[in-house]
Amino acid sequence: MASQLESAMESLIRVFHNYSCQEGDKYKLSNVELKSLLQNELGDFLGSKDPLLVEKIMNDLDKDHDGEVDFKEFVILVATLTVACNDSNMLCRGIGEGM
Numbered sequence: 558m559a560s561q562l563e564s565a566m567e568s569l570i571r572v573f574h575n576y577s578c579q580e581g582d583k584y585k586l587s588n589v590e591l592k593s594l595l596q597n598e599l600g601d602f603l604g605s606k607d608p609l610l611v612e613k614i615m616n617d618l619d620k621d622h623d624g625e626v627d628f629k630e631f632v633i634l635v636a637t638l639t640v641a642c643n644d645s646n647m648l649c650r651g652i653g654e655g656m
């Protein structure tokens with residue numbers, strides 16, 4: 558049986574590919590794909606309905622400026638959010654309850 562961390566890593570990869578293969582490059586998230594990933598998978602986290610938020614996140618994440626988010630760039634987002642979550646007791650409590 559996979560450990561918790563191994564399962565988490567596997568889920569991360571699976572979630573990314575669920576969205577990245579919807580259009581265009583199968584290994585990268587377009588603006589549209591990133592948006593639906595954020596809304597469906599991180600809606601509670603981001604909470605905001607700010608339409609510019611996706612633009613902003615895309616600009617921040619797209620380190621190589623090809624207009625898409627690859628897995629490496631996606632992992633940076635997840636790591637950043639995980640650190641933010643760990644820093645915030647309130648968020649962690651929320652996640653604990655959801656599990």
Ligand SMILES: [Ca+2]
Binds near residue numbers: 585587590
């Ligand atoms: Ca894609």
Ligand SMILES: [Ca+2]
Binds near residue numbers: 622624626
């Ligand atoms: Ca990119």
